[in-house]
Amino acid sequence: MSVTLERPVAAQPEEPPHRMGPVERLTSTDHKNVGILYCVTAFGFFLVGGALAGLMRVELAEPARQVVSTQAYNTMFTIHGTVMIFLFVAPFGIGLANYLIPLQIGAPDMAFPRLNLTSYWFFAGAGLLILLSGVASAGGGAAMGWYAYTPLSELRYSPGVGVDLWILGIVLVAISNVMGGVNILATVFLMRAPGMTMWRLPIFTWNMVVTAILGLVAFPPAVAAFALLFIDRRLGGHAFDPLGGGDPALYQHLFWFLGHPEVYILILPFFGIITEVIPVFSRKPLFGYLGLVLATMAIGALSMGVWAHHMFTTGVVSNPFFSAMSLLIAVPTGVKFFAWTGTMWKGKISFTVPMLFALGFLLNFLIGGVTGVMLASAPIDFHMNDSYFVVAHFHYTIMGGSVFAIFAGIYFWFPKMTGAMLRERLGRVVAVLLFVGFNLTFWPQFVLGLRGFPRRYVSYPPNIGFDTPNLVSTIGYAVMFSAMVVFLADVAVSLRRRVPAGDDPWGGNSLEWVTSSPPPEHNFDALPPIRSERPAFDLRHPELAP
Amino acid sequence: MMLALSAFGAISGTIYWFVTFEPAGTLLLWSFSLMPLIVAGYLVLHGAVRTRTLEDDPDARPDRAAGQELGTFPAASTWPVVLVLGSITVGASLVYGLLLLPVGLGVTALAVLGLMRESRS
Amino acid sequence: MTRALRSGRRATPAGLALLGTACSASFGMPRGATEQGADIFRLWQIFFIAAIPVAGVVYGLIFWSVIRYRRRRSEDPDALGSQFRGNHRLELVYMGIPILIVIGLFAASATVEVRVDRVSADPDVVVNVEAYRWGWRFTYPGRGVTIVSPPSGEFVAGPQMVLPIGQTTRIVLTANDVIHAFWVPDFLYKHDAIPGRTFVFDLTPTRAGTFYGECAEFCGLNHAYMTFSVRVVQPTEFTLWLAQMRAGQAAA
Numbered sequence: 001m002s003v004t005l006e007r008p009v010a011a012q013p014e015e016p017p018h019r020m021g022p023v024e025r026l027t028s029t030d031h032k033n034v035g036i037l038y039c040v041t042a043f044g045f046f047l048v049g050g051a052l053a054g055l056m057r058v059e060l061a062e063p064a065r066q067v068v069s070t071q072a073y074n075t076m077f078t079i080h081g082t083v084m085i086f087l088f089v090a091p092f093g094i095g096l097a098n099y100l101i102p103l104q105i106g107a108p109d110m111a112f113p114r115l116n117l118t119s120y121w122f123f124a125g126a127g128l129l130i131l132l133s134g135v136a137s138a139g140g141g142a143a144m145g146w147y148a149y150t151p152l153s154e155l156r157y158s159p160g161v162g163v164d165l166w167i168l169g170i171v172l173v174a175i176s177n178v179m180g181g182v183n184i185l186a187t188v189f190l191m192r193a194p195g196m197t198m199w200r201l202p203i204f205t206w207n208m209v210v211t212a213i214l215g216l217v218a219f220p221p222a223v224a225a226f227a228l229l230f231i232d233r234r235l236g237g238h239a240f241d242p243l244g245g246g247d248p249a250l251y252q253h254l255f256w257f258l259g260h261p262e263v264y265i266l267i268l269p270f271f272g273i274i275t276e277v278i279p280v281f282s283r284k285p286l287f288g289y290l291g292l293v294l295a296t297m298a299i300g301a302l303s304m305g306v307w308a309h310h311m312f313t314t315g316v317v318s319n320p321f322f323s324a325m326s327l328l329i330a331v332p333t334g335v336k337f338f339a340w341t342g343t344m345w346k347g348k349i350s351f352t353v354p355m356l357f358a359l360g361f362l363l364n365f366l367i368g369g370v371t372g373v374m375l376a377s378a379p380i381d382f383h384m385n386d387s388y389f390v391v392a393h394f395h396y397t398i399m400g401g402s403v404f405a406i407f408a409g410i411y412f413w414f415p416k417m418t419g420a421m422l423r424e425r426l427g428r429v430v431a432v433l434l435f436v437g438f439n440l441t442f443w444p445q446f447v448l449g450l451r452g453f454p455r456r457y458v459s460y461p462p463n464i465g466f467d468t469p470n471l472v473s474t475i476g477y478a479v480m481f482s483a484m485v486v487f488l489a490d491v492a493v494s495l496r497r498r499v500p501a502g503d504d505p506w507g508g509n510s511l512e513w514v515t516s517s518p519p520p521e522h523n524f525d526a527l528p529p530i531r532s533e534r535p536a537f538d539l540r541h542p543e544l545a546p
Numbered sequence: 547m548m549l550a551l552s553a554f555g556a557i558s559g560t561i562y563w564f565v566t567f568e569p570a571g572t573l574l575l576w577s578f579s580l581m582p583l584i585v586a587g588y589l590v591l592h593g594a595v596r597t598r599t600l601e602d603d604p605d606a607r608p609d610r611a612a613g614q615e616l617g618t619f620p621a622a623s624t625w626p627v628v629l630v631l632g633s634i635t636v637g638a639s640l641v642y643g644l645l646l647l648p649v650g651l652g653v654t655a656l657a658v659l660g661l662m663r664e665s666r667s
Numbered sequence: 668m669t670r671a672l673r674s675g676r677r678a679t680p681a682g683l684a685l686l687g688t689a690c691s692a693s694f695g696m697p698r699g700a701t702e703q704g705a706d707i708f709r710l711w712q713i714f715f716i717a718a719i720p721v722a723g724v725v726y727g728l729i730f731w732s733v734i735r736y737r738r739r740r741s742e743d744p745d746a747l748g749s750q751f752r753g754n755h756r757l758e759l760v761y762m763g764i765p766i767l768i769v770i771g772l773f774a775a776s777a778t779v780e781v782r783v784d785r786v787s788a789d790p791d792v793v794v795n796v797e798a799y800r801w802g803w804r805f806t807y808p809g810r811g812v813t814i815v816s817p818p819s820g821e822f823v824a825g826p827q828m829v830l831p832i833g834q835t836t837r838i839v840l841t842a843n844d845v846i847h848a849f850w851v852p853d854f855l856y857k858h859d860a861i862p863g864r865t866f867v868f869d870l871t872p873t874r875a876g877t878f879y880g881e882c883a884e885f886c887g888l889n890h891a892y893m894t895f896s897v898r899v900v901q902p903t904e905f906t907l908w909l910a911q912m913r914a915g916q917a918a919a
Contacts (some may be wrong), residue, residue, distance in 0.1 A: 452852025
C-alpha cells in the first residue's frame with residue numbers, strides 16, 4: 001500500500017492521531033515512527049551498557065574484590081564499549097534526526113521511507129548479533145576490546161565465534177549508518193519547504209548533514225578492515241598477522257580512520273540538540289549562526305585527518321602531523337562554545353529541565369574538550385595513552401556531553417512526540433542526580449590515569465594510590481543509577497497521567513513547533529512563510545520578523 | 547560544500563604524504579577526497595545546482611507550492627525485516643556453517659524482490 | 668593613572684606569586700624520574716596552566732549569564748532577551764585567539780617530542796625487553812643477564828629491571844605474540860610493543876628508587892597481571908648487581 005504525499009494546502013481539520021498497534025509500529029515507514037523506534041531501542045541498549053558498566057564498577061570498587069571472572073570482565077568492557085558507541089549514542093542521534101529533520105525542514109517524510117525502516121532493522125539486527133557475540137560460546141565471547149586490535153583479535157588469540165559475530169554485527173551497523181546517511185542527505189538537499197534555504201536550516205539539521213557525510217565517508221574503510229580481519233580469522237588470510245607477513249599497524253590505521261570520525265558522529269548531533277535548546281530558553285536568536293555552521297563543517301573535515309592520535313605510542317606514525325591537526329580541532333569547538341555562551345548573554349534564561357541538562361552539557365563538555373587538547377600533545381599522551389585519563393576524557397565528552405544532550409533532547413521533544421509533558425520536578429531531580437553522579441564517577445578517573453592506572457585492568461594491587469578514586473567512582477555510579485530510576489519513573493508517570501503539551505509548550509523556534517503534538521501523518525496542515533532560521537518564532541513575533 | 551570537503555581531503559592527503567610517506571593514511575585521505583565528488587557530480591548532472599528551486603528562494607511563499615505532488619511513498623512494509631533476517635542468516639552461515647548460506651541468500655533475494663514489487667504498486 | 672592600571676599594578680605581585688606556585692604544582696602528574704620524563708612533566712604544566720584561563724573564561728561566561736541574565740520569577744515567561752544575532756569582530760577574536768594558543772601549544776609539544784624521541788648514538792646500557800602473554804623478558808645483551816617473569820597471576824611480584832642513575836639506557840622493545848605496551852608511570856613514558864617490529868627508545872633516570880611498571884595495551888586474559896618494576900641505583904651498585912646476576916645465572 002502506498003500513499004501519495006503533497007505539499008500542504010490550506011489548514012485542514014485535525015484528525016485525532018490514531019494509536020498504532022505493535023505490528024504497525026514495527027512496519028510503518030512513517031519517519032516519526034522510525035525515529036521513535038530508533039530512540040526507544042537505543043535507550044534500551046543504553047540500559048544494557050549501563051548495567052555492564054555497573055558490574056565493572058562493582059568489580060573495581062575494591063582491590064581485593066573479584067565478583068566476575070577475568071574473562072567475563074574482558075567481555076564486559078568489550079560489549080559495554082561496543083553497545084554504548086554503536087548501539088546507543090549514534091543510533092539515538094539518527095533516530096532523533098529521522099524524527100526531526102522532515103519536521104524542521106517542512107517536508108512530509110524522509111526521501112526514502114522504506115530505506116529508513118530498513119536502516120532501523122539493520123541496526124536492531126546488529127544489536128542482536130553484538131549482544132550474542134558477548135555470550136556466544138563459553139569462554140569464546142568477544143573479549144578483545146571494542147577496537148579489536150590485531151593480533152589479539154585473530155583466531156589464534158581469540159578462538160570461538162564471539163569475535164566473528166561481533167564483526168558481523170558491526171558490519172550491519174555500518175550498513176545501517178550508510179543507509180541513514182544517504183537518506184538524511186537526500187532529504188535535506190532535495191525536500192526542503194519553499195523559502196527554507198540551506199542558511200535557514202536549524203542547526204540540528206545542519207549538524208546531521210555533516211554527521212551523515214562523516215558516516216558515509218568513514219565507515220567503508222572500517223568495513224574493509226573488518227572484512228580483512230574476518231578473512232584472516234576464517235578464510236586463511238594474513239593481512240594483519242605478522243607471522244604471515246601482515247601488519248597489525250595497518251589494522252589500526254583502517255580502524256581509526258573510522259574510529260575517530262565515529263566519535264564526531266557521536267557528538268555532532270548532540271551539539272545540534274544543545275544549539276536548539278539554548279536559544280529557546282534564552283529567548284534570543286542563536287549567536288553567530290554562520291560561524292557555527294562553518295565550524296561544524298570544519299570539525300567534520302578536520303576529524304578525518306586526526307585518526308592516528310590514537311596511535312601516538314605505536315611509533316609508526318608522524319606524531320607532529322596528527323598532533324597539529326588534533327590541536328586545530330579545538331578551534332572550531334571553541335567557536336561553538338562562544339556561540340552558545342553568546343546566545344545566553346543578555347538573554348532571559350529560564351531553567352527548564354532541557355536547559356538544566358544543556359548547562360550540564362556545557363560544564364562537562366568543556367572539561368572533556370580541554371583534556372582532549374592535553375591528549376593531543378604526543379609527549380603528554382606518552383604518559384596518558386591507554387590510562388584511565390583517556391577513559392575519563394571520552395566519558396566527559398560522550399557521557400557528560402552527548403548523553404546529557406540526549407536527556408535535554410528527550411525532555412525537550414517528548415511533548416512533541418507524545419503530546420504529553422514530562423514532569424518538571426522529577427526532571428530536575430534527574431538532572432541534579434545525573435550531574436553529581438557523573439562527576440563523582442569520572443573525575444576520580446583523571447586522577448587514576450595520572451597516577452598510572454591503565455585501562456582494561458580487571459583488578460589492581462592495593463595501597464599504590466588506586467583505592468580511593470576507584471571507590472569514589474563506584475559510588476558515583478550508584479548515584480547515576482538512581483538518576484535513571486527516577487527518569488524511568490518520570491516517563492512512566494507522564495505517559496499514564498498525561499498533562500497535555502499543546503503544539504508549542506516551550507516557545508520553540510523551529511518548524512516542528514508549528515504543528516500539533518504529535519504531528520499528523522503528513523506533518524503539516526499548513527506552513528508559515530519561512531524568512532529566517534526561526535520560523536515558529538517569527539510566526540509568534542511578526543513585529544520582529546526580518 | 548562537497549567541493550570544499552573534497553579539496554580538504556586532497557590537500558591534507560598530499561601534505562600527509564610528504565610529511566610521512568605513509569601509504570595507508572595517504573590512500574585513505576585521497577579516497578576521502580573522492581567521495582564527496584560523487585555527491586557533487588550527481589547534483590551537478592541533475593541540474594540541482596543551476597536551477598533555482600522554491601526551497602532556495604528566500605522570498606518563496608509556501609502556498610506557491612501548495613498541492614504540488616512530492617512523490618509516492620509506501621506507508622508500511624514488512625520487507626525490511628525480512629531483508630535483515632536474510633542478511634543475518636547469510637552472516638551467520640559464514641560463522642556457523644555454510645549450510646545456512648542458501649537459506650540466507652534465498653530469504654534476502656525474496657526480500658529484495660518483495661521490495662521491488664512494492665515500489666511498483 | 669586610570670583605575671584599571673592601578674588595580675593591575677596591585678594585582679601583579681599576587682599574580683606572579685600565583686604563577687610561581689603554579690609552576691611548581693604537579694597538577695596530579697608524577698614528576699618524572701628520568702630526563703625525558705622531566706621534559707614531559709614541564710610540558711604538562713604548560714598545558715594545564717594554559718587550560719586554566721580558558722576554562723576560567725568559559726565557566727565565567729556561563730555562570731555570569733546564568734546569574735545575571737536569568738528570567739526573574741515575576742517576569743513574563745515570554746519576555747525576550749536582547750535580539751542580537753552576532754558580532755563579527757568578536758567572532759574573529761574568539762577564533763583568532765584560540766588559533767594562537769594552539770600554535771603555541773603545538774610548538775611546545777613538538778619541541779619536547781624531539782627531545783624525548785632522541786636516541787643516543789652510544790648508550791651506556793642496553794636492555795632488550797620482550798613482551799609476551801603474560802610477562803616480560805629483560806635481557807642485558809653482552810652482559811649475560813636475563814630476567815624473566817614468573818608465571819603470571821594475582822599480582823605476583825614481576826621481574827625487576829635494574830638501571831644506573833644518570834646514565835642513558837637504550838630499551839629495545841619487541842613483542843612475541845600480540846600488541847603489548849611498556850609503561851613506567853613514574854617515567855611518564857610508555858611505548859607499544861607490536862609483533863613484527865622492533866622499537867628503540869632511551870631512558871636517562873634522574874632519581875633513585877623502585878618504580879612500578881605495567882603492560883598498557885590490552886593483550887588478553889592476564890593483561891592486568893603483567894606488572895614489573897624498575898629499580899634505579901648508583902652506577903657502582905649497578906655494576907655489582909650485573910656481576911652477581913651473571914654469576915648466579917652461570918651457576919644455574
